Amino acid sequence: MPDTTLTINGRQIQAQEGQTVFEVAREAGIRIPTLCHLDGLTNPGSCRVCMVEAVGASRLVPACTTRVSANLVIETNSDRVRDERKRVVEFLFAERNHVCAVCVACGHCELQDLAIEVGMDHVRFDYQHPHLELDFSHHLFGVDHNRCVLCTRCIRVCDEIEGAHTWDLAGWGTDTHVVTDQGIPWGESKTCTSCGKCVQACPTAAIFVKGSTVGESRKHPDEIGFLVKSRENLHCHD
Amino acid sequence: MPRLKFATVWLGGCSGCHMSFLDLDEFLFDIAAIADVVFSPVGTDAKHYPEGVDVCLVEGAVCNEENLAMIKKVRERTRILVSFGDCAVTGNVSAIRNVLPHNVYQVLERAYLDPDNLNPRIPDEPGIVPPLLDKVLPIHAVVPVDVYIPGCPPPASRIKEVLVQILQTGTAQLQGRDLQFG
Secondary structure, three states, rough: OOOOEEEOOOEOOOOOOOOOOHHHHOOOOOOOOOOOOOOOOOOOOOOOOEEEOOOOOOOEEEEOOOOOOOOOOOOOHHHHHHHHHHHHHHHHHHHOOOOHHHHHOOOOOHHHHHHHHHOOOOOOOOOOOOOEEEEOOOHHHHHHHHHOOOOOOOHHHHHHHOOOOOEEOOOOEEEEEEEOOOOOOOOOOOOOOOOOOHHHOOOOOOOEEOOOOOOOOOOOOOHHHHHHHHHHHHHHOO | OOOOOEEEOOOOOOOHHHHHHOOOOOOOHHHHHHEHHHHOOOOOOOOOOOEEEEEEEEOOOOEHHHHHHHHHHHHEEEEEEEEHHHHHHHOOOHHHHHHHOOOOHHHHHHHHHOOOOOOOOOOOOOOOOEEEEEEEEHHHOOOOOOEEEEOOOHHHHHHHHHHHHHHHHHOOOOOOOOOHHO
């Protein structure tokens, strides 16, 4: 039974305590864009794309980690939210080297789609152009840190679903990056099962199947949610 | 109505955006019916960018001293400056060299010395070969830009959409898939 009522974009919506604003909005057919959220995984609230306005709060809050409460009034599409969301996406493009024209994910990239959704026609911030490495040591997959948005989907899917915990974050600030087995080349990893879940979960071409060329990398992130649901069903039958 | 003064400029890019412009096919006749092409690598032999240009499409990033001088002149003399294609809007492939720590020298070394040319030598012709800038920049990092056309290259339909909007309203703002980079 619904046990609380909140307001999203002027609509009274019933929800259950413990649900997030993101979940409730989605059930009500209100789209909140996101990059780090992936069905079946925990929410780190790291990408800041799903920021919404909680009326009365001075700062915007991430919809994916904010729990619903009675009398909460949320705006998901105000001028302020749209401005902020666009700025966040521009920062993502400015931080690393996202050269869509020569990217294996071009045309099938969640970051590229997000830029379209927020109406980004140019980036107002200085591009950082960091010098980043590529890792082609794995026999099936490649890592291109130029395209990484640090959403941590790879880390979470590997830890929470595959149970291998090959991936992790290393470094601080602008030096933060994903690593395999605490920083050794992926191909030398003892924990990686080569299951490819990180490839499917990755929203850009930071992790991809080797041998793909421009525009050929098509991901299936929905498979992660499907897998989790299937497991839940399996447990029901036990 | 006075005829529109229309220009296109080619900075640090591969000319793909201009090839896409030529893909406008019959629409080029419509442009010619209302506009004079006063400067363009594909539309006129004019060597000097004139004063009083109404609309200019600028392809390419700002990569060298010549690009820098040119874009400043274009800005001064143009009412509506259109950043035309991914190199102009983001730096794109032209700006990949920015990741190299000593990018100018490394780029020249790789291009002119590394591959064992018959006569390995970094070109140095003051006044003829323009020196590279330290960093490749998108146009709006150098001068104010009025309209942006993403795409590598932007499809002809996208270029037409912008030109029609400019003719009808004096400016343009692309929407939806027309904003796709790459």
